[in-house]
Amino acid sequence: MARFSCDFRWLLLVAAVAFIFIQMRLFATQSKYADRLAAAVEAENYCTRQTRLYIDQISMQQGQIVALKDEKKRRDEETVHLRALVRDLERKGLQRLNEKLEVPVAAVVVMACNRADYLERTVNSILKYHGSVASKYPLFVSQDGPDSKVKSKALSYDQITYMQHLDYEAIRTERPGELIAYYKIARHYKWALDKLFYKHNFSKVVILEDDMEIAPDFFEYFEAAAGLLDRDRSIMAVSSWNDNGQKQFVHDPYVLYRSDFFPGLGWMLSKETWDELSPKWPKAYWDDWLRLKENHKGRQFIRPEVCRTYNFGEHGSSLGQFFSQYLAPIKLNDVNVKWKSMDLSYLVEDNYLEYFASLVKKAKPIHGADAVVKANGVDGDVRIKYSDQPEFESIARQFGIFEEWKDAVPRAAYKGVVVFRYQTTKRVFLYGPDSLQQLRIEKT
Known part of the structure; x- marks a missing residue:
């Protein structure tokens, strides 16, 4: 019995030693695997960081690729446009303008965008009276954007030089709710006027829009007014429009007025004035900007009693604002006034003050x-x-x-x-x- 008891204790000792050995081996194995697991986690984190870095680099490269594709597309379109323009200029012989002895009175530019039917009506109205004065008033259409119907319509006229403004720069409005169209229009105006004054070197430009018809004496009116612009620096621009030119408020087609309010809607300015305006041209709402006293600096505008332009553009950027009440009833002059034979000296600043005061x-x-x-x-x-x-x-x-x-x-x-x-x-x-x-x- 005693021997059996001794053997039992030895067995327990051996079992304890074996248990301790197994536990130590298990601990060593766990430590080993824990180290390996930590290393694997660290490796995984490193791989994740590298993957994210590669993804960011790929995204950046993809963005650059997209930007390069957009740039290539823009340059391809500009190349197509320039080729078409060169062919058009060669076809129409614009270079002959420089060979003429007669210096143009002013370039006439029609500002267009995406209304081919409106443009056709406007150009046909201009051409009705343009033939006899074509050398005095080179005719341009400046299109903002890629509308193919407008471009095709403009190029269909032999009398017209076509310009196209392609602007892919993003527009950020300054105030919530503003229409992007007004920003696009301001950019287009600056681009077109810079081209006409600085590239084509005209001394004056008459600006029309693609929703206007003109009166029979439109060109002679501006030719006579050009002389006023040259000799009276207190005149900032000459307009063919009267804001209160509705049929019930006008009578005499021979009367002109000075105004402190810029009328627009068919107007002429000189290169000297554009030299001043171009560097500070606004991002949007250019017409209201011109009406600020700080911009016209006390200078005034010539306007007729009876309008020499008629605005039929019910549908456009202004969404038909005021059209039925103020624009539709406008009286378009139908009398062919011989302006060059008239004495307009009463419109010179000092003379006009006395003339108007007497009225x-x-x-x-x-x-x-x-x-x-x-x-x-x-x-x-x-x-x-x-x-x-x-x-x-x-x-x-x-x-x-x-x-x-x-x-x-x-x-x-x-x-x-x-x-x-x-x-x-x-x-x-x-x-x-x-x-x-x-x-x-x-x-x-």
């Missing part, structure tokens, strides 16, 4: 409410005073003329005075609180 001074003053009713009872011209913008808007609303102001200037105003016809021939002068002082009718 206002002779008009009968009307005071109080019901301006329209009181004007009905007067045979001759009348003048009505407004004290501020709200009162002007109220009076303008009664008559139906434009109520809008820009930079404290009513549309079509000169020295704060807005003039229009009423009951066919009578003039109505709406004048501000300091207009008579500015016209030197009353002392300050």
